[in-house]
Amino acid sequence: MGVIIGPRVIDAGVSLLSVLVSPVPVAAGFPSPAQDYFDGRIDLNAHLIKDVTSTYVVRVSGESMTGAGISDGDELIVNRALEPHDGAVVVAVLDGELTIKRLRITPRGVILRAENPAYPDINVPALSDLTIWGVATRCLHHV
Amino acid sequence: MSKPALMRHMPQIAHVDVNCFYASSERAFDPSLEGRPVIVLSNNDGCAVTRSPEAKALGIGMGDPWFKLAPRAKEWGLVALSSNYELYGDISARVMELLGRYSAWLEVYSIDEAFLGVKGSPAELLAMGRSMKAAVRRNVGVPVCVGIAPTKTLAKLANKWAKNNKAFDGVCHWDSVPAPEREALLGRLSVEEVWGIAGRLTRRLNGMGIFTIADLVRADPVAIRDKFNVVVMRTVLELQGTPCIPMEEERIGRDQLIFSRSFAKPITTAAGIRQVMSVYGQQASARLAKHGLQAKVLTAFAGTSHFNPKDTSYPSVCVPLPMPTADPVILTKAGHALLPRIVEGVRYARAGIMVTDLRPSGNQAPLSPFENPHEERHIGTLLEDVTRRYGRGSIGLGHGGIRGGPDWTMKRDMLSPRYTTHWDELPLVKAA
Known part of the structure; x- marks a missing residue:
């Protein structure tokens, strides 16, 4: 039994995951006008993670950053390679x-x-007194 | 005397390894472990295999069994963790990727150490070593030390020195250290500190009046070859500064793959061992396929615990495979050749398979009468795809079973979250 996808018959035993398929299922007789333009689907890894070696995903627990659009349970993409700068959302080691x-x-x-008036700020004399674990680059907010 | 420019830039070897790799990987995601004694336990939470410096300071030895340490853990503030192989594997891959940016000439020597071919002036090499150390610490999150020297053996030694002497701040470039200091070090260290010299060899060297590394450096390489073998001679030459052990691109498991564990609960039946063989047959198949390899020979073995001197049994069987293969069905079947040698009722503590005589797959097509029916049907790739998509244990072949993990699978009672490989176990950051 084969599965008809585009002009080709692909044996169902072959990994479909690894085969680049046309996005449009097509009737056997007429080739899709779109298929020559298909270059692969959007790969979130490619767009959201600049440096895989230095990037980790963490999960937020608590409400203190809701003003920045970061809620309890959201995932953050954190790049450890980035220089912490003024205004950055950072993961810091505290206690x-x-x-x-x-x-x-x-x-x-x-x-x-x-980023929530209900929570206090923390003051430190200098950046070198802090351990910055990484800089958040994206928030995967649950809507 | 000035040397020609080319001589000044002879290639050197950088040896990089992660300090207390398992414990450091845990600390990267749980900063509360910083400064506390941490040990990581071997398979089945057996004994301490990684000790943080704080744990060493408590007198905890390598290989100390957990059941002996557990009663005092609380009083010591000791944190014991099961081996989180998912985490360590990912951290290792990140470290190696990062090191690969410094040199295309990278040999991954083990999960936590690598050799790199590097070139430059002493100042440049030292700067490069410091840059590697800083980058791995910052980008991946684990501390490393770096030793740079003309040979692998000296690079290993330089690394050890960097680890043990705070003055180096984690990076030692051998040639930059004044000669009298190097000689003093070699005169102080016992020969067994040298890479590749251990146990019996040490005793034989001692018998010849060679006790320190300095003694070994002074030895005549040819006499050493005659007395021992060419391997020991190479070590002497390497210590003298002549590179003899070449860089290998892919060392790990190129000649063999071993799948072996000790069991949480002893297995006493051939049926139990049959299940073990099925699981390892599939794991071996997946690993071979991943590396594009096929095996020609499979060895299956089992053994009783050496803590239990009565009723010992160490059956093993070597099976030449009908053709070079990575087929899970054939590998599993070959493993079952062990079953007739299993003594019912004996408490087997471990079992495993080893595949050897590995070769790249697809080089020579087998003659048609020997074509492999299962490979034809892509059973191996199918199993692999399903496993990749739905996780280990989601599909199994025959006795490999799928449900709930057979009761001999590894015990990991003190496992930390698999922070970087499992979506449900991501590190938590506090917003408070």
Whole structure:
């Protein structure tokens, strides 16, 4: 038994996952006008992860960043290779825990800011007093 | 005396390895483990195989059994973790990928160490070593040390020195260290600290009056070859600065693959061993297929625990395969050749299979009478695809079984989350 996809008959025993197929199932007689333009589906990894070696996915627990659109249970894409800069959303190590905050670097010191008025900011004298675990680049927010 | 430019830039070897690799991988995702004594346990939570420096300071030895440590763990604040192979495998791959950016000449030597071919002036090499160390720490999250030297054996030694002497800050370029200091080190270290020299060899060398590495460096390589073999001679030459052990692109498992575990609960029946063989047959098939290899010979073995000196049994059988193959059905069947040698009622503590005489698949098409019926039908690839998509244990061949894991599968009671490979076990970051 074969499965008809585009102009080819592919043995169902062959991994369909590894075969690039046309997006449009087509009646056997008429080739799809779209198939010459098909270059593969959108690959989220390619678009969301710039540097696979340095990138981890973490899950948010808590409400302190809701003002930045980051909610409890959302996943964050975190790149450890990025230089932490003023305004970045960072994962910092606080009391042995991975914690997410907005990093503000000001002339008067460094602030780890919560994006929710119900939670306090944390002030530190300098960036070198902090262990920044990584810089968040994307939030996978559950809508 | 100035050397010509080419001489000044002879290729050197960088040896990079992760400090306390398993424990460091755990700490990367659980910073609360920083500064605390951490050990990682072997398969089935048997004994300590990785110890953080804090755990070593408590006097915990390599291989100390967990049941002896457990009663005091609380009082020590000791954290014991099961081997999280999913995590370590991913972290290892990331480290190697990153190191590969420094040199195309990379030999992955084990899960946590690699050799790299590097070139440059002493200052450049030192800078490169420091850059590697910083990049792996920052980008992947684990600490490494780097040793750079003219030969692999010296690079290993330089790395060990970098680890043990704080002054190096984790990076030692052998040639940059003043000669008197190097000689003092070699005069201090016992020969067994040298890569490739161990146990019996040490005793025989000692018998010849060779106790320290400095003694070995002074030995005549030819006399060493005559007394021992060419391998020991190479070690001497390497210590003297002559590269003799070439870089190998792919070392791991090129000549053999072994699948072996000790069981959480002893197996006492041939039927139980049959199931084990089925699982390993499939794992071997998947691994061979992944590397584009076929095996010619399969060895199946089982054994009783060496803690239990009575009723010992160590059956093993070597099966030449009908054709080079990666077929799970054929490999499994070959493994079953062990079954007649299993003594019913004996408590087998471990079993495994080893495939050897590996060759790239598809080089020579077998003659048609020997064509492999299962490979024809893509059973191997099918199993592999389903496993990749739905996880290990979602499909199985015959006695490999699928449901709930047979009770001999590995015990990992203190397993940390598989942070980087399982969506449901991602590291949690606190928003509070």
